[in-house]
Amino acid sequence: MKKTKYICExxxxxxxxxxxxxxxLIKKIYFKKSKYQKIExxxxxxxxxxxxxxxxxxxxxxxxxxxxxxxxxxxxxxxNKPEKVLIIGGGDxxxxxxxxxxxxxxxxxxxxxxxEVIKASQKYLSEISKKAWQDKRLKIIIKDGKELIKNYLNYxxxxxxxxxxxxxxAKSLISNSFYRAVKNALAKNGIISVQSESLTNQIxxxxxxxxxxxxxxxxxxxxxxxxxxxxxxxxxxxxxxDFNLDSIKIESLRKxxxxxxxxxxxxxxxxxxKILPLYLKQKIGE
Amino acid sequence: MKKTKYICExxxxxxxxxxxxxxxLIKKIYFKKSKYQKIExxxxxxxxxxxxxxxxxxxxxxxxxxxxxxxxxxxxxxxNKPEKVLIIGGGDxxxxxxxxxxxxxxxxxxxxxxxEVIKASQKYLSEISKKAWQDKRLKIIIKDGKELIKNYLNYxxxxxxxxxxxxxxAKSLISNSFYRAVKNALAKNGIISVQSESLTNQIxxxxxxxxxxxxxxxxxxxxxxxxxxxxxxxxxxxxxxDFNLDSIKIESLRKxxxxxxxxxxxxxxxxxxKILPLYLKQKIGE
Numbered sequence: 081m082k083k084t085k086y087i088c089e090x091x092x093x094x095x096x097x098x099x100x101x102x103x104x105l106i107k108k109i110y111f112k113k114s115k116y117q118k119i120e121x122x123x124x125x126x127x128x129x130x131x132x133x134x135x136x137x138x139x140x141x142x143x144x145x146x147x148x149x150x151x152x153x154x155x156x157x158x159x160n161k162p163e164k165v166l167i168i169g170g171g172d173x174x175x176x177x178x179x180x181x182x183x184x185x186x187x188x189x190x191x192x193x194x195x196e197v198i199k200a201s202q203k204y205l206s207e208i209s210k211k212a213w214q215d216k217r218l219k220i221i222i223k224d225g226k227e228l229i230k231n232y233l234n235y236x237x238x239x240x241x242x243x244x245x246x247x248x249x250a251k252s253l254i255s256n257s258f259y260r261a262v263k264n265a266l267a268k269n270g271i272i273s274v275q276s277e278s279l280t281n282q283i284x285x286x287x288x289x290x291x292x293x294x295x296x297x298x299x300x301x302x303x304x305x306x307x308x309x310x311x312x313x314x315x316x317x318x319x320x321x322d323f324n325l326d327s328i329k330i331e332s333l334r335k336x337x338x339x340x341x342x343x344x345x346x347x348x349x350x351x352x353x354k355i356l357p358l359y360l361k362q363k364i365g366e
Numbered sequence: 367m368k369k370t371k372y373i374c375e376x377x378x379x380x381x382x383x384x385x386x387x388x389x390x391l392i393k394k395i396y397f398k399k400s401k402y403q404k405i406e407x408x409x410x411x412x413x414x415x416x417x418x419x420x421x422x423x424x425x426x427x428x429x430x431x432x433x434x435x436x437x438x439x440x441x442x443x444x445x446n447k448p449e450k451v452l453i454i455g456g457g458d459x460x461x462x463x464x465x466x467x468x469x470x471x472x473x474x475x476x477x478x479x480x481x482e483v484i485k486a487s488q489k490y491l492s493e494i495s496k497k498a499w500q501d502k503r504l505k506i507i508i509k510d511g512k513e514l515i516k517n518y519l520n521y522x523x524x525x526x527x528x529x530x531x532x533x534x535x536a537k538s539l540i541s542n543s544f545y546r547a548v549k550n551a552l553a554k555n556g557i558i559s560v561q562s563e564s565l566t567n568q569i570x571x572x573x574x575x576x577x578x579x580x581x582x583x584x585x586x587x588x589x590x591x592x593x594x595x596x597x598x599x600x601x602x603x604x605x606x607x608d609f610n611l612d613s614i615k616i617e618s619l620r621k622x623x624x625x626x627x628x629x630x631x632x633x634x635x636x637x638x639x640k641i642l643p644l645y646l647k648q649k650i651g652e
Contacts, residue, residue, distance in 0.1 A: 086386060097412040097428075098390040100372060101598055126383040142383075145645070280594040306592050308566040308599035312387055314592050343645040352638035359431070359629040 087122055090135035092278070092311060093245040094285040099312040101137075103127055110204050114196035121204045127309060129205055131172055133197070133244050140309045141207050144174050147275075149345040150305050150317050150353070152178035155238045155273035156185070157336050157350070158319060158328050162237040163187065166265070168225035168253075169275075170242035171197030173209025179240075180215045181340055188218045195222040226258060232265035239266060241274045245282070254289050259296040259320075269323040276302065280313025283363045290364050293318060299325040302364065303353040314360065373408055376421035378564070378597060379531040380571040385598040387423075389413055396490050400482035407490045413595060415491055417458055419483070419530050426595045427493050430460050435631040436591050436603050436639070438464035441524045441559035442471070443622050443636070444605060444614050448523040449473065452551070454511035454539075455561075456528035457483030459495025465526075466501045467626055474504045481508040512544060518551035525552060527560045531568070540575050545582040545606075555609040562588065566599025569649045576650050579604060585611040588650065589639040600646065 088102035104125035112119045120132040128141025139147065152175050156162045163186045167175050171192040179188055192198055198220065202213055212218070221228060225241075239262055243253055252258055262272055274293065277286040293300045297320035307315045319325055333347035356366065374388035390411035398405045406418040414427025425433065438461050442448045449472045453461050457478040465474055478484055484506065488499055498504070507514060511527075525548055529539055538544055548558055560579065563572040579586045583606035593601045605611055619633035642652065 084384070088388070097594075098370070099413075099594070100388040102374070102386040102388065104384040127385075146643075304592070306590070306600050308383075308385070310598075312596075312598070313594035344643045346644060348641045349643050352641035355634045355638035357432075357630045357635050358632060 084125070087124070089132075089137050089311060092136060092281055093247060094277075094282045096283060097281050097312070099281065101309075101311045103130070103309070110200050112196055112200065114194050116194045119194075119196055119200050121200060129207055130309070131197075131201065131205060136245060137309060138244060139172050139174055139208060143308050144172075144208050146305060146307050146344045147317070148174035148178045149342055150303060151175055151240055151242055151273050151275065153337070153340075153342065153345040154303060154317065154319055154350055155240065155271045156182050157333050157347075158321075158325060159237050159271050160269065164236045164267070165189070165238045165240070166191065166232075166236045167240045167242055168229070169193075169244065170240065172201045172205055173198075173212040175240055175242045176212035176215070176218060177208070177210050180212060180217065186217060188215070189221060190218060191221045191223055191225050191228045193222070193224050198222075226252060226261070229258075229261045229265050234264075234267050236265055237267055237270050239270065239272045241272060243275055245277070245285070251288075254285075254292060256292050256295050259292055263296055263322075269321070271319060271321040271323060271325070272297075274318045274320065276316045276318040278310065278313050278315050279304070279360050279363060281311050286316055287364050290318065290366075293320045296320070298322045301325050301354055302356065302366075304356065304360070305353060370411070373410070375418075375423050375597060378422060378567055379533060380563075380568045381597075382569060383567050383598070385567065387595075387597045389416070389595070396486050398482055398486065400480050402480045405480075405482055405486050407486060415493060416595070417483075417487065417491060422531060423595060424530060425458055425460055425494060429594050430458075430494050432591060432593050432630045433603070434460035434464045435628055436589060437461055437526055437528055437559050437561065439623070439626075439628065439631040440589060440603065440605055440636055441526065441557045442468050443619050443633075444607075444611060445523050445557050446555065450522045450553070451475070451524045451526070452477065452518075452522045453526045453528055454515070455479075455530065456526065458487045458491055459484075459498040461526055461528045462498035462501070462504060463494070463496045466498060466503065472503060474501070475507060476504060477507045477509055477511050477514045479508070479510050484508075512538060512547070515544075515547045515551050520550075520553050522551055523553055523556050525556065525558045527558060529561055531563070531571070537574075540571075540578060542578050542581050545578055549582055549608075555607070557605060557607040557609060557611070558583075560604045560606065562602045562604040564596065564599055564601050565590070565646050565649060567597050572602055573650050576604065576652075579606045582606070584608045587611050587640055588642065588652075590642065590646070591639060
């Protein structure tokens with residue numbers, strides 16, 4: 081019998097617990113060293129196609145919907161009338177795939193720094209993006225999100241920060257000043273949805289994001305998500321807004337989400353994911 | 367710089383996704399091949415002392431409270447007057463440590479098949495059991511739980527099945543007939559609390575437990591728990607009873623749990639952990 085090969089994630093940036101997760105490998109499908117990072121796509125046994133950036137797993141076919149449904153729908157359903165959506169990062173197309181399910185949305189801008197991620201995803205990860213790239217409402221801009229955001233004032237209803245871990249020397253995308261620029265680009269009652277890291281492995285980083293968001297937005301609501309392919313533990317995605325996120329009623333979410341094709345997100349999950357156990361509240365400083 | 371050594375879990379029994387989790391090792395503390403299994407205790411970096419049975423991680427100092435608080439308190443707080451408690455398995459003492467926090471409880475029987483697990487835990491895992499072994503209400507019986515349970519009729523208020531994964535050929539502790547024997551040993555309005563496996567890695571096994579419990583008990587309520595040291599994914603613990611578990615009010619749990627020293631379990635978590643996303647409902651057959 082052939083011995084199973086495993087692909088093990090290298091240590092996460094800002095990792096505090098040193099756990100490693102390994103997946104059974106079928107084969108490597110793609111490799112490129114772009115201007116910004118090492119891009120790899122593997123075919124994993126059980127998990128399907130998987131994207132790694134600089135050795136850190138971003139998404140797998142098997143469980144991508146958990147991350148992408150939460151980051152997109154928790155914000156879009158919380159907004160009264162989401163018409164203009166900006167995604168910063170998200171080059172795999174998974175978030176776009178969820179956003180396009182909202183018929184109300186008229187304009188989607190995907191701003192990705194690294195065009196090579198989009199190219200690779202379009203070619204090899206269509207199981208994750210599905211019809212995202214064909215949607216007529218989508219405009220792709222290859223640019224640093226920090227630059228693009230300066231061009232907009234009171235414009236977007238929802239901004240999704242679908243970003244990888246910040247590199248050791250580049251915490252600028254989780255800084256106060258970036259969040260302030262994001263807030264300026266939001267229209268009235270706009271909502272942002274943020275990849276806010278692992279509460280198990282990167283609690284220092286997750287707390288920093290939480291603190292910085294709180295300096296800029298009146299309402300910051302962290303959501304627990306269990307994403308099996310991410311390293312051991314509790315993962316988080318966060319909503320932030322000056323709009324009162326606690327005023328949202330479950331009946332309203334039920335009405336809005338009726339008929340949507342969803343496997344993870346639901347109005348019930350929307351609320352239950354906000355309940356933190358004491359040990360996580362203490363860690364995050366809430 | 368010395369290279370970090372890792373200890374990787376061997377494949378779980380009934381594993382369906384082939385992910386492996388590895389932890390940074392400081393040193394091996396204990397090893398014994400008992401009559402039933404290979405018992406190992408390691409000191410892990412970040413995670414502290416950890417117990418492995420037959421190569422499968424049972425508990426670590428860092429996150430044991432998540433499992434033990436949930437399996438003990440979700441049942442004990444759901445019961446009106448828990449006085450007699452039986453734990454089958456649980457040789458590490460972590461569940462006993464939680465049960466003794468309930469002053470109402472008058473009698474605790476710990477029935478563990480493998481006395482060597484208790485001996486090793488008493489010697490090396492006192493950070494997990496704390497004062498459990500000194501509690502005067504506790505009686506330890508070294509015996510097969512299937513045998514012990516036959517001696518009791520309408521006796522226990524709460525029975526906790528704190529069992530490791532069943533071995534390939536020994537599913538008898540998750541069978542209908544065992545659950546029926548457990549039910550016979552329960553007093554009126556008694557509740558059982560069951561380790562019901564990973565919803566990510568062992569969904570076949572988790573579904574089987576769920577189906578079998580439903581054949582025997584009127585109310586079966588699965589709870590999602592994220593236990594970081596367990597392999598990638600969603601873990602579950604289940605309550606089952608003929609008593610209406612849905613009749614429990616949050617106010618009652620708040621009143622009962624006031625003043626308890628808890629880091630994970632709370633009345634809010636009690637309810638939110640029962641909310642399943644659609645994909646898990648479908649997997650488990652709910």
